Amino acid sequence: MAKIFCVANQKGGVGKTTTTVNLAAGLAKVGQRVLMIDLDPQGNATMGSGVDKRKLEYTVYDVLLESASVAEARVQSQKLIDGGCSYDILGANRELAGAEVELVDVERREKRLKLALAEVDSEYDFVLIDCPPSLSMLTLNGLCGAHGVIVPMQCEYFALEGLTDLVNTIKQVHANLNKDLQIIGLLRVMFDPRITLQQQVSEQLKEHFADKVFNTVIPRNVRLAEAPSYGVPGVVFDPSSKGAQAFVTFAEEMVDRIKNM
Numbered sequence: 001m002a003k004i005f006c007v008a009n010q011k012g013g014v015g016k017t018t019t020t021v022n023l024a025a026g027l028a029k030v031g032q033r034v035l036m037i038d039l040d041p042q043g044n045a046t047m048g049s050g051v052d053k054r055k056l057e058y059t060v061y062d063v064l065l066e067s068a069s070v071a072e073a074r075v076q077s078q079k080l081i082d083g084g085c086s087y088d089i090l091g092a093n094r095e096l097a098g099a100e101v102e103l104v105d106v107e108r109r110e111k112r113l114k115l116a117l118a119e120v121d122s123e124y125d126f127v128l129i130d131c132p133p134s135l136s137m138l139t140l141n142g143l144c145g146a147h148g149v150i151v152p153m154q155c156e157y158f159a160l161e162g163l164t165d166l167v168n169t170i171k172q173v174h175a176n177l178n179k180d181l182q183i184i185g186l187l188r189v190m191f192d193p194r195i196t197l198q199q200q201v202s203e204q205l206k207e208h209f210a211d212k213v214f215n216t217v218i219p220r221n222v223r224l225a226e227a228p229s230y231g232v233p234g235v236v237f238d239p240s241s242k243g244a245q246a247f248v249t250f251a252e253e254m255v256d257r258i259k260n261m
Contacts, residue, residue: 002124003258005184006142006149011162012133015189018224019152020130021048025085025235026251032125034087039138045130046091048228050077053093061095064112070120083236100137114145135169143173148184155188155201189218216250
């Protein structure tokens, strides 16, 4: 049975997509079967996984509207296969923006993704969902279908304020729509130990959230930032970089953590 995780944060620009694609590649590298789902109409996770979003026959849009199954819509990238970190991709493009309107009057609209994933549950160890920054019907579909939420965040003051909003959202979904939903952990990303404020916020996170803070810290790394322009995760683009090595370490920590869930 697959463990399904949303990568979510209501604050934009905190590295959700970078986290999703590199964790997917890291998990694949350590021998896990992975499906990555792009729930953002921008399709950045799709492109960052080596798939041209403009050439997709089916996308997550078709899955949500039940005009295609996950098995029909998923694809693989030759770039990932060549890089030894292959995972399946349920991609997205601008069509997905229309799903918000089209799902308004649909029965069980917030559970469309959950029902679709049930058909391929046994084929994967992990399903990772890249959520858009807003609390939309798309994000709600991700949260209703997931076992938990991975929260990437920068160690900055405003990030703490955004975290409060996200925690409240997760509590509401847990209470009303998905009793399985919980915060799996907070991932400190784009971390620069030379900045005193980041060290202070990091310590505050550990004091307040204790074991909900992952041990792995993702450093600020230029190779991770360059990788999307080549259409691959940083783990594939430069496996020897500090950022890539950190994500592989994070993948190993995730595997260990779910054993105790």
